[in-house]
Amino acid sequence: MTSKIKQVKFNQYGQPDVLQVVETEKPHVQAGEVLIKVNAIGVNYSDILRRRNTYFMPTPLPFVLGTEAVGVIEAIGEGVSAPYLIGTRVLAILAQGGGYATYVTAIAQYCVPLPPNIDDQTATAIFVQGSTAQLIISQIAGDLTGKTVLVNASAGGVGSILVQLAKLNGAKVIGAASSDAKLKIASALGADDVVDYTKPNWSKAVKEANGNKGVDVVFEMAGGDVYNESIRCLAKGGHIIVYGCASGIQGNVHPEHFVDENITLSGFNLAWFIQSKMPLWQEALGTVIGLIAQGQLKIEIPKTFALEDAAEAHKQIEARRTTGKVVLLT
16 A cells, blocks of 8 residues: 655645645544545635635645545544444545645544435535535524525535525525626526626616515625625615625725615624534534435536646636536545
8 A cells, every 4th residue: 555645735825836746645643533535625715815825814834725525534543433434435624724635634523424425526515615605594694585685606616505595595596697607507506587797787687686676685705896786786774794705805885885774794704613613513514415415405516627737726716717616536
């Protein structure tokens, strides 16, 4: 059995080309850990922010990206017991990174055994995208029955799941995205109407799709002009939930607008939920796994790249040429 593994790491911050494939020693399993032979690795926008050194948490150098990996347990450390048995297929949650690799060690309690009807690639969407969407719906948005919601980036990893979960929770959904192809995806996932948010004054189209009324809730992660225009989509007393800023540009809507329109602004951070509200996060994971297994929640067929092509995966995400989940295969 080989003792060498492959990793994708970077020694300096910068463009995708800083990502380098290297060989290193296979990690040794410690007490409370499992060693996993990795099959699939989820790529998230937070990976790009870490590579640029613009993530909200410090990124030490050198660094190996990847907070979620799916694979099979090959060895277990002292104190580890069922259900974490050798041969068990799991989703490993790697809070400190390290997932861009052919083997990883993970704390056993942060591994989720997977049912056989959820494939490796689909499983990579459960942790970040799935639990983010479910927690936003269940813990932040409140009762959506009979409400109209606007989902920005509605063909993206989180957005595509939010469209479906909002529908399952009784909402009318308007999906916003940046191309006809992405709008078709949102429609196929159940959005009642779709709007291109690259067009000027697109908030008018949102209101027209809602009977010339503002929407009750906006799920927003783009930032910049999209955020600004999203505020204008809201009805009086509306609620905007911000879970990211993919553009890296802050909005500039003045506080007076929130006061005049009685608008509520909420933020969402998955890391905080994991650290402070673990039972709620575990419940969200279980809900998402159940919905996928029952066929009620569809994960768009992921865009896949070889592990060695991680830099290209980052380039395509940054160029907005991907939809849904992006996955590296070992």
